[in-house]
Amino acid sequence: MSTVDLTPVEGVELAPEGRLVSLGRVRGMGVFLAVLAVTTLVAFGFGVPSGEHAIFLLSGPPALNVSPLTMSVRWVAVALAIGCAALAALLLLRRSARGSYLIFSLGVVLFLWAFLAWAARGAALNLLQMLVGTLVYATPLVYGSLSGIMCERSGVVNIAIEGQFLAGAFLGAMIGSASGNLWLGVLAGAVAGGLFGALLAFLALRYGADQIIVGVVIVAFCTGLTNFLTEQVLTPDQSTLNSPQTFSPLAIPLLSKIPILGPVLFDQNVFLYGAAILLVMVHVALFKTRWGLRVRAVGEHPRAAETVGIHVLSVRYRNVILGGVIAGIGGASFTIGSIGEFSAGMTAGLGYVALAAMIFGRWRPFGALGAAVLFGFALSLQSYLAVLNVGIPSPFLSMAPYVITIAVVSGLVGRVRPPAADGVPYSRD
Amino acid sequence: MSTSDHGAHRKRSRAGLTTRVAAASAVVVAATAAVGFGAGSSFASAKATAHHRATASARSGRAKSHFLACEVTDTGGINDRSFNASAYQGLKVAAKAIPGLSYKYLQSNSTSEYAPNINTFIGEKCGIIITVGFDMAQATQTAAKAHPSQKFAIVDYSYSPAMKNVLGLVYHTNQDAFLGGYLAAAMSKSGKVGTFGGQDIPPVTIYMDGWVAGVRYYDKVNHAHVVALGWTPAKKRNFASGSFAGNGLFTNDFTNQALGKTDAQTLMAEGADVIFPVAGAVGLGAAAAVKQAGAGHYMEWVDTDGCVSAPQYCSLFITSVTKGIVASVSTAVEAAARGTFHGGNYNGTLANNGVSLSPFHTFAHKIPAKVKAALKTLKAKIIANKVSLDPNSYPAS
Numbered sequence: 001m002s003t004v005d006l007t008p009v010e011g012v013e014l015a016p017e018g019r020l021v022s023l024g025r026v027r028g029m030g031v032f033l034a035v036l037a038v039t040t041l042v043a044f045g046f047g048v049p050s051g052e053h054a055i056f057l058l059s060g061p062p063a064l065n066v067s068p069l070t071m072s073v074r075w076v077a078v079a080l081a082i083g084c085a086a087l088a089a090l091l092l093l094r095r096s097a098r099g100s101y102l103i104f105s106l107g108v109v110l111f112l113w114a115f116l117a118w119a120a121r122g123a124a125l126n127l128l129q130m131l132v133g134t135l136v137y138a139t140p141l142v143y144g145s146l147s148g149i150m151c152e153r154s155g156v157v158n159i160a161i162e163g164q165f166l167a168g169a170f171l172g173a174m175i176g177s178a179s180g181n182l183w184l185g186v187l188a189g190a191v192a193g194g195l196f197g198a199l200l201a202f203l204a205l206r207y208g209a210d211q212i213i214v215g216v217v218i219v220a221f222c223t224g225l226t227n228f229l230t231e232q233v234l235t236p237d238q239s240t241l242n243s244p245q246t247f248s249p250l251a252i253p254l255l256s257k258i259p260i261l262g263p264v265l266f267d268q269n270v271f272l273y274g275a276a277i278l279l280v281m282v283h284v285a286l287f288k289t290r291w292g293l294r295v296r297a298v299g300e301h302p303r304a305a306e307t308v309g310i311h312v313l314s315v316r317y318r319n320v321i322l323g324g325v326i327a328g329i330g331g332a333s334f335t336i337g338s339i340g341e342f343s344a345g346m347t348a349g350l351g352y353v354a355l356a357a358m359i360f361g362r363w364r365p366f367g368a369l370g371a372a373v374l375f376g377f378a379l380s381l382q383s384y385l386a387v388l389n390v391g392i393p394s395p396f397l398s399m400a401p402y403v404i405t406i407a408v409v410s411g412l413v414g415r416v417r418p419p420a421a422d423g424v425p426y427s428r429d
Numbered sequence: 430m431s432t433s434d435h436g437a438h439r440k441r442s443r444a445g446l447t448t449r450v451a452a453a454s455a456v457v458v459a460a461t462a463a464v465g466f467g468a469g470s471s472f473a474s475a476k477a478t479a480h481h482r483a484t485a486s487a488r489s490g491r492a493k494s495h496f497l498a499c500e501v502t503d504t505g506g507i508n509d510r511s512f513n514a515s516a517y518q519g520l521k522v523a524a525k526a527i528p529g530l531s532y533k534y535l536q537s538n539s540t541s542e543y544a545p546n547i548n549t550f551i552g553e554k555c556g557i558i559i560t561v562g563f564d565m566a567q568a569t570q571t572a573a574k575a576h577p578s579q580k581f582a583i584v585d586y587s588y589s590p591a592m593k594n595v596l597g598l599v600y601h602t603n604q605d606a607f608l609g610g611y612l613a614a615a616m617s618k619s620g621k622v623g624t625f626g627g628q629d630i631p632p633v634t635i636y637m638d639g640w641v642a643g644v645r646y647y648d649k650v651n652h653a654h655v656v657a658l659g660w661t662p663a664k665k666r667n668f669a670s671g672s673f674a675g676n677g678l679f680t681n682d683f684t685n686q687a688l689g690k691t692d693a694q695t696l697m698a699e700g701a702d703v704i705f706p707v708a709g710a711v712g713l714g715a716a717a718a719v720k721q722a723g724a725g726h727y728m729e730w731v732d733t734d735g736c737v738s739a740p741q742y743c744s745l746f747i748t749s750v751t752k753g754i755v756a757s758v759s760t761a762v763e764a765a766a767r768g769t770f771h772g773g774n775y776n777g778t779l780a781n782n783g784v785s786l787s788p789f790h791t792f793a794h795k796i797p798a799k800v801k802a803a804l805k806t807l808k809a810k811i812i813a814n815k816v817s818l819d820p821n822s823y824p825a826s
Contacts, residue, residue: 136690343686343710
């Protein structure tokens with residue numbers, strides 16, 4: 001029996017942390033940007049009469065007096081097309097892949113700007129509120145994907161996020177309404193999510209049950225349970241049990257006064273701030289602390305972790321329950337953070353979207369944030385395009401969020417690798 | 430050490446497979462048991478509830494003649510404050526009128542549950558099955574053809590040719606939505622009003638279409654420039670034969686209230702101050718958004734009187750653009766119970782009170798008398814067919 005040498009484990013990356021971008025992919029991105037540049041020039045530039053103007057409104061309801069941006073659609077498009085083409089050239093001539101994503105993202109932003117100017121021609125687009133909408137959509141997804149990351153990094157698949165959302169939304173609304181204290185509602189949501197996290201952990205870890213099956217069963221159970229209880233308990237007593245107040249936007253002093261960014265980021269619901277704080281916390285905890293290293297070791301190679309004295313099962317228990325708590329808080333945001341009432345099935349499958357965001361984000365908090373924001377932006381964009389009546393048929397607009405997500409994921413994210421021991425039951429003997 | 434350890438690991442995991450499968454099945458069995466006991470999976474829970482209802486009404490001792498009326502809800506659920514709830518209300522009304530009539534429902538949590546739910550009820554020998562919603566048209570037709578002696582009524586759909594054992598209940602809601610649009614335009618201070626729908630289907634777009642027509646009519650008659658956002662009727666369409674094609678804002682969902690909230694926020698961000706959601710329970714999200722937006726933002730509710738179905742938001746509702754689901758469903762159920770049921774189609778209109786604007790409640794004193802008088806005249810004109818309900822008949826502002 002040789003003793004296990006710890007040092008290489010400390011140095012080795014346990015998951016694909018660095019983005020290994022091949023130069024081929026960089027070229028692909030360059031070509032794509034070039035196509036965008038040409039599209040911008042032809043469709044938005046010279047496809048529009050030169051006199052057409054578009055207005056971007058930049059002030060939210062608490063008017064911060066940022067004057068609207070008025071621009072000539074054609075000439076803005078031409079300028080942006082040139083910028084986009086320059087970035088495309090930059091990508092095509094590169095010899096190293098480092099920073100390519102940044103250049104590519106910048107190019108896409110230029111394209112979107114031209115597109116929005118085109119869509120808003122002859123009208124006004126409230127750009128600022130569109131960004132606010134993006135974050136509103138993204139918030140529950142961030143909670144859900146952080147929950148997934150907590151579980152899966154320790155090697156347990158959490159398909160049950162949707163169920164934990166529902167449980168958190170239900171109990172959050174009920175307790176928040178009955179007690180009249182919204183913070184108690186948040187706590188109740190966390191407890192509800194945590195309980196179903198514990199159930200998942202118990203069945204998956206104590207009995208080694210198939211985690212996918214347990215997760216699906218928990219979702220079905222939560223759906224049925226909340227439907228049943230809504231009808232039997234909440235509805236007969238709607239005014240006391242299912243009419244919680246909601247958290248109103250909380251402006252952060254000074255920061256909320258920053259033009260444009262202020263109202264978007266710093267005059268929001270507590271759930272958004274909570275998501276931001278959790279995001280940083282989970283990231284730091286997972287990647288910068290001893291605790292995080294242990295969690296990832298358990299998720300990648302539990303036997304190796306066990307041999308160096310880490311108690312695999314207790315790490316997993318703790319993480320899965322914590323994950324449940326996070327999802328439960330996210331669930332509470334549906335009721336006491338938004339609508340002020342629980343209704344059956346109101347989470348509408350967003351728990352699964354969150355799971356997808358986690359995977360697109362490569363099991364990393366900020367990656368998941370990117371995926372959630374992208375999806376949220378696509379949803380928000382779709383809504384504004386429908387109101388501006390850009391002439392795209394509604395069914396196509398409705399598809400847009402999913403098409404954009406698929407395009408980005410297949411084009412940019414590429415192959416992802418889950419933690420090696422994800423979903424594999426562990427037993428010591 | 431590591432090689433031998435890996436080998437052992439592999440062997441153990443193979444041996445463990447059977448245990449795992451056994452454990453997994455145990456979990457499923459346990460969960461199913463829990464479902465039977467308490468609530469559980471969506472499908473079974475509805476069944477449990479339904480049974481509860483049935484025994485409850487049987488226990489009430491009114492069971493002289495046994496007649497069972499059954500409702501299959503759409504995905505919005507029984508408590509949607511909208512058409513599912515109204516249809517259920519219709520069953521309750523019928524149960525009061527007819528001794529011995531009991532009723533129950535099954536909730537469809539997804540579109541894939543329509544057919545199984547209908548079949549469950551056929552198996553339970555329901556006297557009449559009410560299917561709620563346009564989306565259930567196909568499932569209802571299939572079941573009705575397979576069981577010609579089973580009576581059905583479907584809300585929001587009419588079959589052509591009509592079927593002998595199905596009563597299609599359709600409502601010409603563009604008539605009262607026209608009045609609603611006129612009123613919204615009259616009440617708007619910002620000069621913009623907005624609507625969105627739950628799904629791009631005729632029973633939804635007929636509301637949006639009539640509403641936009643009402644706004645445009647207001648502009649034409651009063652030389653105003655109120656803009657309706659969220660719905661643009663198609664230029665080329667066959668309005669006379671019932672096409673309500675166009676482009677608009679849709680949540681594509683009847684359960685996700687968060688989408689309703691953000692869609693309402695989109696409309697308000699683009700300047701609208703009166704919002705008309707045509708999305709059942711998802712409209713509650715819009716109400717939350719309008720409430721949050723504060724003073725000067727109002728809305729109109731849809732399908733049912735909002736001050737009755739969602740009283741917490743009553744102060745926001747100028748009016749509700751309703752359709753008489755309760756009355757028509759209860760009439761159909763009572764006819765079936767009395768043996769006078771005939772298949773075919775029912776058309777709700779302003780003339781037969783099948784569609785109507787609800788009372789103004791908190792807005793009774795805020796709506797100018799002039800506007801109220803104009804609405805009255807307009808209603809009479811619509812009944813007399815003297816006003817075009819096609820938005821394309823009027824210039825868009």
